[in-house]
Amino acid sequence: MAALVEAERMEREKALVEAQQRVNMLRETVRVMANRQVALMSNKRRLDISTNELTRLSADHCVYESVGRVFLRTPVNALIEKQTAQAESCEAEGTRLSNEKQRVTEQLKKEEAQLREAAETYVAEMNARQRQRQ
Secondary structure (H helix, E strand, O other): OHHHHHHHHHHHHHHHHHHHHHHHHHHHHHHHHHHHHHHHHHHHHHHHHHHHHHHOOOOOOOEEEEEOOEEEEEOHHHHHHHHHHHHHHHHHHHHHHHHHHHHHHHHHHHHHHHHHHHHHHHHHHHHHHHHHHO
8 A cells, every 4th residue: 555655656746847847848948939039129120220221322332241251242222122021031030939939938827837736736645644644
């Protein structure tokens, strides 16, 4: 009988540890997503600022685009279009990431609630068993 109770206790502890690992993994995922969002918004802001500066230039002005270690002469309009497309891409990715982060955050809240409930049940059972032994 004692071996069965001990096996059950160990199984519950294992389930609690696994649930805690899932919660930690979800927290890390949310943190990574938040960092990625900040990077995307920073990149979008940089693109918007440089595009705004480029629109002030005349069409025949000489501009250079960095391609790795090399700078290539590029028409102003082509560079404006490229940066506008990149900014739109950043915004779309930011929106997608925001939705995904919201979904993962909701899942995290559910997992945390389940973990809290399981831990409270486990502690209550262990306290009850300890009282029975005394």
